[in-house]
Amino acid sequence: MSVIVAENISKKYIIDHQRKNGSSGLRDIVSDTVDKWFRKQEKNGFAEKEEFWALQDVNFSIDKGDRIGIVGHNGAGKSTLLKIMSRITEPTTGQIKIDGRIASLLEVGTGFHPELTGRENIFLNGAILGMSKAEIRESFDAIVDFAGVEKFLDTPVKRYSSGMYVRLGFAIAAHLNPEILIVDEVLAVGDTEFQKKCLGKMRDVSESGRTLLFVSHNLTAIQALCNKSFYFEKGRLIDQGDTTHIVTNYLSKVSHKSLEKHWDNIDSAPGNDQVRVKSFKLFPEYQDDLNHIDVRTPINFQFEFWNLVEGASLNLSMHLYTFTGECIFNVGTQAESFSKGLVSGTCEIPGNFLNDGSYVVSMMIVKDTSTVLYNMEEALVFDIEDYRENVTWYGKWPGYIRPQLNFSIRQSEHVVND
């Protein structure tokens, strides 16, 4: 049975290019109107306003008990859809029929007043989220317990640490009992401990047969929680279906990777009069017929360059950086003497070594183990996706690397019962 049916949903925004400060003042409107009267022949006044379709012709239906993950780039229309479904803004065209008590959680602690105490804010926020006073009273202790703020119940929330604030906000939301729950990126906040708690709670919701709509950039969480997914791009729902299929499709489209660079013409190739780069390629050994790299995937690098100086003593040096620029490692080859012609080097990063994330590779050609002949910076960029087995924890795995080490536990002594 469908609990949500959306037909031809579109949402249009008018972007005003002229304004610098977002909201247009009365003065602008008046002067624009006057301008229009006096210069009617000039039509370019209209070009300043541009229509922007945040959502276009979106159709879907969601069955009772479905857990829908929504993926897409920033600006793909995910949040606009949630806003429309939460009735915060209305669609320009189309309609959505919703059957069932709906609650949406677009941020934690909506409407918290900094001057009010934790206790007062529980009632305020609960009421804003649509709980009745009786319901709040009923789950009051559970909320306080979940948030862990017993000691600070009568302290104004402005004195709370940001962690406490978020925990209290989520705790209230977690005790809502809607038939349909809409959640937007709430998990992006808080520490790992807290994220774990949130995901656990959302799992409870999804397992209790309620309908869940979940927008997140945490694909691991989406894969763990959602059975179906929607993929939005530029305001359109371009794909929907089984989560694994959607996530794979999404990953293959969104990554900003450059896995291969090559130059056929020696004269235009990067380099100098001593060396010129021919190619730098990356060959992942894909697992399970997937076409994206995950933490299990071994990655081979192949680098080729033309040596233009007879008898040069050369070696290669490769740096691997995180996307934010921290160097994870630097490896080098032995130096060898080469004659003129093509030289190639290979390197393998084993599977189960790097953590998930985006990585950048640089390659250096070094002469006499001391002089950098050529440094090819940010030569390749690749993403490693998350993959986990037999784990019930979906937060971001910490660390730069994620090696599988010989790490085991065993019983070392038995306590003998008398």
Next chain:
Amino acid sequence: MATQHSITIKAGGSEKDYWKDLWLNKQLLWILSKRDLSVRYKQTLLGVAWSVLRPLMTMTVMVFVYSYVAKIKADPGIPYPLMVLGGLTIWTFFANTFTQISNSILINHNLVSKVYFPRLLMPLSSVAVGFVDFLITFGIYLLVTAFFQTPISWQIIFLPCFILLTFITSMGFGLFFAVLNVRFRDIGQLIPFMVQVGMYVCPVAYPSSLVKGTWYEKYYNLNPLVGIIDGFRWCLLGSKSYFNPQSLYSTVITSSIILVISLIYFRKKENTFVDHI
């Protein structure tokens, strides 16, 4: 956001569901009002005393300036301080609620952009603070009446009607400006100015008997506040206080028309507040 079990979301929405929703959310109305009241004097030294001090000080200054310096007289048989305080009580009620309603959407912008409930709850709940202040000022008025040993007249039974009229008028003006305020921040500048000028245009510091018989009287009476202020004083001070019934008719008619127009305007715009705020 607690809503009935089946809803249809589309441009325009449904009028019937809206009022039903408003009713279903009455608990939220109460909680929002309570929030406004309880944060009112947080972290102030004098706290609630401010609600007493402000009208008292304003009255003292006005009595000094208008009665002693400008030599304005109240209607015969009425002590000037009582006339001023009576006018001030109801005028301040109007001015406060009007200001609060006008700012209600903007002040609650964090709610507007994150959660749904009938937006009319925000202006409605913002009235609470003004109303409590009004009750306090009214209490002071009664004390001052006792001090002047002026009897309370029987017309006081009509007092609730004038309080209701004030509420309707402030809603009518306030809703309109609340919507404009979302779009144009200029309104934030305009409102204090309007309130300030309004106090001189309305018969707060002087009796409107001074306007009687002038060529501009009929225009003067178009101001819905004239009927309200004069009527309010008439309730408290009896028929010695000047009250032209004609000004009351104009109050009822103009205020109702303005309220209806504002409500329609507000309803039309409220679903897109978030796009402009």
